[in-house]
Amino acid sequence: MGDPALSRRGFLAASAAAGLGITALxxxxxxxxxxxxxxxxxxxWNISTTEPTKTVWAALAKKFEAQNPKVKIKIVQLENDAYxxxxxxxxxSGKLPDIFHTWGGGVLKQQVDAGLVExxxxxxxxxxxxxxxxxxxxxxxxxxxxxxxxxxGMVGFWYxxxxxxxxxxxxxxxxxxxxxxxxxxxxxxxxxxxxxxxxETWTAMYYWAYLAxxxxxxxxxxxxxxxxxxxxxxxxxxxxxxxxxVALQPFQKGFLGxxxxxxxxxAATVGNGRAAMELxxxxxxxxxxxxxxxxxxxxxxxxxPAVEGGKGSITEVxxxxxxxxxxRGAPQAAVDFLKFFASETTDRELVKKTGVLPVxxxxxxxxxxxxxxxxxxxxxxxxxFQLYLDQAYAPALGQEINDSVGALIAGSKSPEQVAQSIxxxxxxxx
Amino acid sequence: xxxxxxxxxKTGTRTDPPPSPRSAVRGRRRQRTRNxxxxxxxxxxxxxxxxxLVLLPILxxxxxxxxxxxxxxxxxxxxxxxxxxxxxKDPVFLGDLWRCxxxxxxxxxxxxxxxxxxxxxxxxxxxxxxxxxxxxxxxYVLSEAITGVLFAMIFAPGDGLADQLLGKVGLEGLGGEWFxxxxxxxxxxxxxxxxxxxxxxxMLYLAGLQAxxxxxxxxxxxxxxxxxxxxRNVTLPLLAPTIRISVFLSVIxxxxxxxxxxxxxxxxxxxxxxxxxxxxxxxGFKRYQVGxxxxxxxxxxxxxxxxxxxxxxxxxxxxxxxxxxTMRGGVK
Numbered sequence: 001m002g003d004p005a006l007s008r009r010g011f012l013a014a015s016a017a018a019g020l021g022i023t024a025l026x027x028x029x030x031x032x033x034x035x036x037x038x039x040x041x042x043x044x045w046n047i048s049t050t051e052p053t054k055t056v057w058a059a060l061a062k063k064f065e066a067q068n069p070k071v072k073i074k075i076v077q078l079e080n081d082a083y084x085x086x087x088x089x090x091x092x093s094g095k096l097p098d099i100f101h102t103w104g105g106g107v108l109k110q111q112v113d114a115g116l117v118e119x120x121x122x123x124x125x126x127x128x129x130x131x132x133x134x135x136x137x138x139x140x141x142x143x144x145x146x147x148x149x150x151x152x153g154m155v156g157f158w159y160x161x162x163x164x165x166x167x168x169x170x171x172x173x174x175x176x177x178x179x180x181x182x183x184x185x186x187x188x189x190x191x192x193x194x195x196x197x198x199x200e201t202w203t204a205m206y207y208w209a210y211l212a213x214x215x216x217x218x219x220x221x222x223x224x225x226x227x228x229x230x231x232x233x234x235x236x237x238x239x240x241x242x243x244x245x246v247a248l249q250p251f252q253k254g255f256l257g258x259x260x261x262x263x264x265x266x267a268a269t270v271g272n273g274r275a276a277m278e279l280x281x282x283x284x285x286x287x288x289x290x291x292x293x294x295x296x297x298x299x300x301x302x303x304x305p306a307v308e309g310g311k312g313s314i315t316e317v318x319x320x321x322x323x324x325x326x327x328r329g330a331p332q333a334a335v336d337f338l339k340f341f342a343s344e345t346t347d348r349e350l351v352k353k354t355g356v357l358p359v360x361x362x363x364x365x366x367x368x369x370x371x372x373x374x375x376x377x378x379x380x381x382x383x384x385f386q387l388y389l390d391q392a393y394a395p396a397l398g399q400e401i402n403d404s405v406g407a408l409i410a411g412s413k414s415p416e417q418v419a420q421s422i423x424x425x426x427x428x429x430x
Numbered sequence: 431x432x433x434x435x436x437x438x439x440k441t442g443t444r445t446d447p448p449p450s451p452r453s454a455v456r457g458r459r460r461q462r463t464r465n466x467x468x469x470x471x472x473x474x475x476x477x478x479x480x481x482x483l484v485l486l487p488i489l490x491x492x493x494x495x496x497x498x499x500x501x502x503x504x505x506x507x508x509x510x511x512x513x514x515x516x517x518x519k520d521p522v523f524l525g526d527l528w529r530c531x532x533x534x535x536x537x538x539x540x541x542x543x544x545x546x547x548x549x550x551x552x553x554x555x556x557x558x559x560x561x562x563x564x565x566x567x568x569x570y571v572l573s574e575a576i577t578g579v580l581f582a583m584i585f586a587p588g589d590g591l592a593d594q595l596l597g598k599v600g601l602e603g604l605g606g607e608w609f610x611x612x613x614x615x616x617x618x619x620x621x622x623x624x625x626x627x628x629x630x631x632x633m634l635y636l637a638g639l640q641a642x643x644x645x646x647x648x649x650x651x652x653x654x655x656x657x658x659x660x661x662r663n664v665t666l667p668l669l670a671p672t673i674r675i676s677v678f679l680s681v682i683x684x685x686x687x688x689x690x691x692x693x694x695x696x697x698x699x700x701x702x703x704x705x706x707x708x709x710x711x712x713x714g715f716k717r718y719q720v721g722x723x724x725x726x727x728x729x730x731x732x733x734x735x736x737x738x739x740x741x742x743x744x745x746x747x748x749x750x751x752x753x754x755x756t757m758r759g760g761v762k
Binding site (some may be wrong): 121198199200254256257396406407410412 | 448498501502503541580583585586587588589590607608609610611612695696697699701712716717718720
């Protein structure tokens with residue numbers, strides 16, 4: 001005892017044992033069901049981690065709680081990519097949150113096929129029927145509704161009216177040949193016709209996707225995914241049309257290294273008046289004035305032109321939005337919340353404060369932005385809808401489409417090779 | 431048993447008074463077990479963490495490489511070596527290998543000699559030597575991501591600093607699309623890598639040069655050796671251990687190159703600057719083909735391991751033998 005060395009050893013041994021104990025004490029958490037008597041707590045998982053949406057949504061949840069004293073809403077917010085990863089894990093574990101963000105399409109279908117999602121067709125009939133038809137499109141699977149939208153948008157050409165005038169182009173083109181003519185005219189007027197972010201290949205994919213919609217048709221895009229065959233004539237033709245465009249060298253200098261939203265990127269190039277057009281979603285005006293100067297009244301919007309002899313029409317739109325789905329067996333309070341969230345009052349607030357496009361037709365007047373009004377006009381008269389390919393298809397397939405279309409634009413793949421490599425990846429995904 | 435007793439312990443126990451030989455042996459043995467237990471007790475937390483966070487993932491990646499696996503749940507779709515055969519037929523991955531070789535060759539042929547030349551220069555007495563050393567070392571202190579963003583802006587086609595400067599001095603012809611040009615991207619990338627890392631190698635060499643005894647160069651000078659002869663026959667051989675380490679770090683760095691490429695080009699345009707690590711990231715975290723990505727990581731690990739072992743065995747052997755006697759066991 002009196003030996004100092006020994007007691008020090010004893011102390012060391014004790015602390016080592018303590019260290020062991022701490023290591024052993026790991027992961028002893030557990031779910032505690034907080035369902036106290038009378039009140040229902042519903043979990044609402046969303047990806048609105050940025051302002052102003054974050055605050056607006058939290059206030060809406062409070063408002064709903066005030067209207068329904070027996071319901072508590074627990075908001076769980078995850079950043080976009082983290083959310084996707086987490087949801088994939090939850091899907092394989094077989095348990096989803098009460099209310100969760102969804103983009104519809106392929107991922108939602110997987111969850112539905114696994115029997116994890118509530119069929120909302122009848123339970124929301126009283127209010128979902130009045131919503132903008134095209135906005136519901138991503139969540140309709142086999143004519144059943146599995147999600148309620150809160151936002152919808154589409155991709156189209158954003159163009160500089162002043163530069164079009166300079167090149168002597170009166171009206172925006174409505175056919176592919178007309179479009180190619182416009183590109184030629186812009187070039188000979190010394191204007192760069194198109195800005196493209198070659199480093200981010202999803203921007204190139206928009207061209208191919210729209211061309212495939214116009215040549216092969218929307219149904220063919222769904223069928224090709226099911227049959228894992230993208231080699232049909234319509235798809236090769238889409239690539240050939242894109243090659244015609246690339247052959248005119250329409251893009252800005254150094255586009256292969258350009259990003260989308262950086263100060264020298266695609267949006268800034270258009271926003272600073274150094275290229276006449278870009279093919280982009282409804283968020284384009286915001287990014288243009290954020291990364292560049294912005295065009296103000298010179299900015300216009302026109303839908304992707306029709307391709308002569310193709311199966312698709314100019315009124316079919318390519319886009320996507322955001323919505324909420326419920327887990328199977330979610331409490332009635334969750335349905336009530338969806339109804340509250342898709343009400344005219346809420347939608348007006350969302351349109352005004354968070355910059356989304358209205359999904360309730362009556363909330364349309366709240367939309368004051370001229371550019372978004374132009375998009376809304378197209379969406380209202382849409383005759384068909386194709387969801388963003390990376391959401392409609394499996395991740396690997398979406399990436400392969402981006403990648404091969406990028407290669408086509410860089411000149412290293414032919415239209416046939418693009419169709420083949422997409423098909424190959426589709427087959428690899430079982 | 432007693433022969434394996436570490437000598438340190440012997441000196442430690444020597445201070446204990448030896449009452450009778452037998453009880454001394456028993457006491458010593460008891461204490462030895464206790465020591466051993468204490469040591470184990472201390473190591474277990476660290477070992478568990480190391481096993482859970484390093485060893486298991488490595489082994490698991492090796493296991494997952496034989497499956498078609500999306501990254502969630504346990505891998506179940508066993509496909510044998512298919513991921514590996516696919517890998518060595520993939521033109522992008524074969525390109526990765528070629529680009530890796532290219533970067534290694536360029537580093538050894540240009541970057542390291544450049545760093546060595548600077549180190550020799552800065553080892554001489556001169557005014558403001560410390561300032562130069564600090565300036566040249568500064569790029570290494572910047573993070574890879576910041577370097578990437580910075581050079582993406584400098585080499586922006588047309589508007590970037592590089593093109594503007596070239597234009598100002600009337601050399602527009604030398605400007606170009608830099609990272610946007612499939613044929614230029616690797617050269618531009620190598621330029622950035624050199625800018626980023628030469629300071630580090632220069633510092634290594636400087637440290638090595640400090641250890642070269644002045645007497646030897648002076649003796650050579652007296653013997654009538656010229657500057658080149660002094661460098662070639664005195665300085666360089668004595669600097670060899672440092673050079674070997676620097677080469678080793680450079681090669682391993684090239685094999686694992688990711689951050690700079692990801693920030694500047696994401697491997698583009700059209701895969702022309704893609705590295706193995708970038709390809710692995712694309713498949714693992716963009717396409718969720720985690721089985722295939724694991725196969726890529728296994729090959730990367732294999733290349734690094736084989737290189738490291740071979741390099742230690744054949745190149746670093748002399749250095750390690752000279753160091754300490756305990757290191758010998760580790761090498762052989």
